[in-house]
Each structure stands twice: as structure tokens, then as C-alpha cells.
Amino acid sequence: MTDDAAVRALLRTQRDAWAAGDGAAFAATFTPDADFVSVIGEFVQGRGELAVVMQEGFDGFMRGTRMAEPDTCALRFPAPDVAVLVTVGDKPMPPGVAAPPDARSVQTRVALRANGTWLFTSFQNTRIAQFPA
Template identity: 60%
Template sequence: MTDDVTTENELRALLHAQIEAWAAADGAAFADTFTEDAVFVSVFGEYIRGRGPIAATVQEGLNGFMKGTRMLEPEVLNLHFPVPDTAILITRSGRPVPPGTTPDPDEKSIQTRVAVCSRGHWLFSSFQNTRIGGFPTPVN
């Protein structure tokens, strides 16, 4: 494994590859940041397994309800290396919005990505996206 600074730069480049693929509305390029057997849990709770199904699902969204949006630069909350060649990356970001639109500060989500390094190449093997929300107001 390389040093942590180099590895962090490689993981940030992988994140940026996702941002660029999203901006290009390219579900296949987005999925190329994942291992073949990756697991993707969407903000809606969809459980998607495998690079092909991830590409298809993301492309469907980019052609539909996410059309014309951009993925915002995530804030890295934690980057942890529990064992060699494995990283857990926790980020927070706003909801994707069209270019030039100010994101709603109350619409954020938190993402957990697990990345693995195989033959010197990092890819995400797991992704979980959870909308951040407060508890509902109790009804009396």
C-alpha cells in the first residue's frame, strides 16, 4: 500500500470521477468507479448489486428525475484505513441540483463508501447514501 497522502489523493480522484460522470450524464462511467460485485444502496433504500445494474440504475436516474443535475463536491468527514488496501470514506453533501442553482442547505445526505485496492488500483466496493433529516415533530 502507498502512503496515506497518496492514497487519499487517489480516493479523492475516484470521487471526482463520479462527479465528472454525473455531470456528463454517464451512468456507465459512474459505475466504472465500482468493483464488478459492488453493492450500492441509494438514498431511496434501493439495494443494487453489481457494476452493470449500478450503471443501469444511475443512467435511468440521470435520464429521468436527476436529469440536468450536478453532483456537489462532498465534504470528507472521515477517512479510515482499517486494514491494508481497504478504506472507509464518509462524506456529506447536498442534494444534486442543476448548474447555477443554490442547493437547499436542509437537503443533505451522508454517504459511506468502502474502497478496496487491487493491483494498485482503488475502486469502491460498497456505497450507502442516507438522507439527513431531523426527527418528525411529535403529534399530540
């Protein structure tokens, strides 16, 4: 599998974990020391804490939602074992429910390859907003 395909597969694994409502599986797509910044600015450090925070969300306000297939804006490899993936996506919604047009975000993920395995180590999610008139 190419590096490009492996990083994209990691993103699919993340989406599958979200759909399953599995905080531990979602967090398993990250390095143990990962940094995660949510769309509301919540800063979570480490895979263990991320698993807890995500499971709380899946058991609560994110229950039954799905990550939509994001638009890939860029995937590049600035070093042999480093990938930067920038995507644009809709707010996770229940199946069959369209996200509001003002709920799109840009996500930046940095992935590292160690021992042949790619994992995300940093995630930043920023809501797209227009400047006031």
C-alpha cells in the first residue's frame, strides 16, 4: 500500500470508529502523545484522554452521528515519515440528515509513520466562517 493510500485508510478507520460510537477505536488512530483541538477549541492531550472525551461525546451529544466523507484539499509528505492531511467536511450528523451549510470545517491532521504504521499525532478542526460585513 502506498503512503498516500495508508493515510487515507487511517482516515477511513477514524470515520468507521465514529460511526460505531467507539471512543477507544477513534483514539487508536492517534499516537499516544497526540494533540487534539476540537471545533469548539477543546484541547485534548494524549490517546487515553481522547478516548474518554470521545466516548463521552458518543454517549451524549454525538450519539448516532456520522462523519461525512470529507473533501481532501491536500495530502503532502514533507518528510519520509510525516504526512499533512487537510480536509474540509460537514458537521457530523445522523444518517440521512444534511448538515447546515454554515457547519463546514477545515481539519488539519499530521500523521507519523513508526514501525511501518501511520498514526495521527495532531488534529485541528476550525469552523469556516465569514468575516462580518
